Amino acid sequence: MTVKEQAPGREALAGARRVVVKIGSALLTNDGRGLDEAAIGGWVDQIAELHRRGIEVVLVSSGAVAAGMVRLGWQARPSAVHELQAAAAVGQNGLTECYEGHFGRHELLTAQILLTHDDLSNRKRYLNARSALRTLVGLRVVPVINENDTVVTDEIRFGDNDTLGALVANLLEADALVILTDQEGLFDADPRHDPEARLIQEGRADDPRLAGMAGDGGALGRGGMITKVRAAQLAARSGAVTAIASGRQPEVLTRLVAGERLGTLLRPEQAPMAARKRWLAGQLQVRGHLTLDAGAVKVLRSRGSSLLPVGVKAISGTFVRGDMVVCVDEAGERVAKGLVNYGADEARQLLGQPSHQIEAILGYMEAPELIHRDNLVVL
Numbered sequence: 142m143t144v145k146e147q148a149p150g151r152e153a154l155a156g157a158r159r160v161v162v163k164i165g166s167a168l169l170t171n172d173g174r175g176l177d178e179a180a181i182g183g184w185v186d187q188i189a190e191l192h193r194r195g196i197e198v199v200l201v202s203s204g205a206v207a208a209g210m211v212r213l214g215w216q217a218r219p220s221a222v223h224e225l226q227a228a229a230a231v232g233q234n235g236l237t238e239c240y241e242g243h244f245g246r247h248e249l250l251t252a253q254i255l256l257t258h259d260d261l262s263n264r265k266r267y268l269n270a271r272s273a274l275r276t277l278v279g280l281r282v283v284p285v286i287n288e289n290d291t292v293v294t295d296e297i298r299f300g301d302n303d304t305l306g307a308l309v310a311n312l313l314e315a316d317a318l319v320i321l322t323d324q325e326g327l328f329d330a331d332p333r334h335d336p337e338a339r340l341i342q343e344g345r346a347d348d349p350r351l352a353g354m355a356g357d358g359g360a361l362g363r364g365g366m367i368t369k370v371r372a373a374q375l376a377a378r379s380g381a382v383t384a385i386a387s388g389r390q391p392e393v394l395t396r397l398v399a400g401e402r403l404g405t406l407l408r409p410e411q412a413p414m415a416a417r418k419r420w421l422a423g424q425l426q427v428r429g430h431l432t433l434d435a436g437a438v439k440v441l442r443s444r445g446s447s448l449l450p451v452g453v454k455a456i457s458g459t460f461v462r463g464d465m466v467v468c469v470d471e472a473g474e475r476v477a478k479g480l481v482n483y484g485a486d487e488a489r490q491l492l493g494q495p496s497h498q499i500e501a502i503l504g505y506m507e508a509p510e511l512i513h514r515d516n517l518v519v520l
């Protein structure tokens with residue numbers, strides 16, 4: 142397809158220089174019968190072709206648990222955490238071997254990167270992960286990323302790799318996130334249950350109607366479409382466009398970057414956020430909620446001001462200084478999130494108080510604001 146024939150709105154993909162490709166469990170594991178080696182070989186060929194054209198590709202690949210189950214001879218996905226961890230450890234080996242072999246045919250090196258939520262929520266580790274990934278990409282190595290399922294527990298996991306893919310797109314300031322799955326894209330209803338469902342070809346990543354159309358996943362995948370829609374919203378924060386498409390379409394990756402109208406394209410509408418704000422926005426673990434009065438909501442939204450205790454009406458949760466909390470309005474709508482300067486007990490004492498009273502109330506003053514604007518992101 143020539144540039145002139147590109148479908149409207151697809152230029153962002155066509156011009157992409159750095160792309161994160163996420164391949165989901167539903168595709169990789171051949172309907173639960175182990176890794177689909179032939180299909181993986183096909184995607185690797187396409188990624189190698191993109192590499193030859195000078196496009197940097199970072200792969201986020203699921204499949205460790207499913208591949209491990211087959212290697213261990215287990216019929217059903219275990220529910221016990223230690224068994225899932227064991228399956229992931231066994232399966233991740235197979236996954237790495239498989240990618241290494243296929244990329245080797247193209248004389249491309251791969252690097253295995255296993256990340257946990259902690260690696261991206263701790264600012265120092267986030268910056269470390271970023272520089273390691275940037276170095277690998279600069280060396281023309283293809284990073285193959287997965288969640289480190291063997292060491293994570295339920296409360297600290299990403300769970301689905303759509304979220305991980307989006308956070309990696311943010312981390313590397315990729316131009317595009319391509320999510321390959323077992324459906325043609327996002328439909329206006331789950332096509333497993335609704336034969337009349339129609340493909341959404343294009344949309345805005347922040348369109349609130351999308352979440353209502355997206356359902357949960359199949360037997361093998363974790364997140365379903367809902368996590369893909371959320372991933373597109375996250376990716377949009379660093380200006381990346383997201384494509385959701387079927388990994389079974391022949392030459393899907395090369396056709397997408399040629400601007401062909403395939404799958405669903407979700408565009409970022411707002412200007413990209415600064416890197417630190419993005420890191421804040423990507424934090425998944427929230428320790429508490431602050432309910433703001435209307436005045437505080439207004440200055441946060443319109444001026445990006447710091448949050449002062451005087452504008453806070455109620456507090457819930459148990460948190461310490463430096464934890465992430467969500468700010469909501471009086472109707473419970475999310476307004477912002479940020480890192481608090483005071484623990485929950487101190488913050489409760491400061492509710493509705495002017496900042497010059499902080500020292501008199503607590504006996505010390507850490508900072509005049511509850512959340513400084515540098516540590517706050519409006520949602």
Ligand SMILES: Nc1ncnc2c1ncn2[C@@H]1O[C@H](COP(=O)(O)OP(=O)(O)O)[C@@H](O)[C@H]1O
Pocket residue numbers: 164165166167168203321322323324326327328329330331332333354355356357358359360361362363364365366367
């Ligand atoms: N609106 C929708 N459009 C398309 N697929 C949907 C929708 N809602 C739910 N799904 C389901 O999401 C599944 C893909 O998600 P998932 O199983 O988590 O796969 P993956 O492992 O690729 O992430 C599809 O098989 C589909 O049945």
Ligand SMILES: N[C@@H](CCC(=O)OP(=O)(O)O)C(=O)O
Pocket residue numbers: 164165166167202203204205206207229287288290300301302303358361362363364365
């Ligand atoms: N990290 C897990 C994959 C999680 C998962 O299945 O995610 P997804 O492919 O987004 O549904 C694994 O490798 O088994």
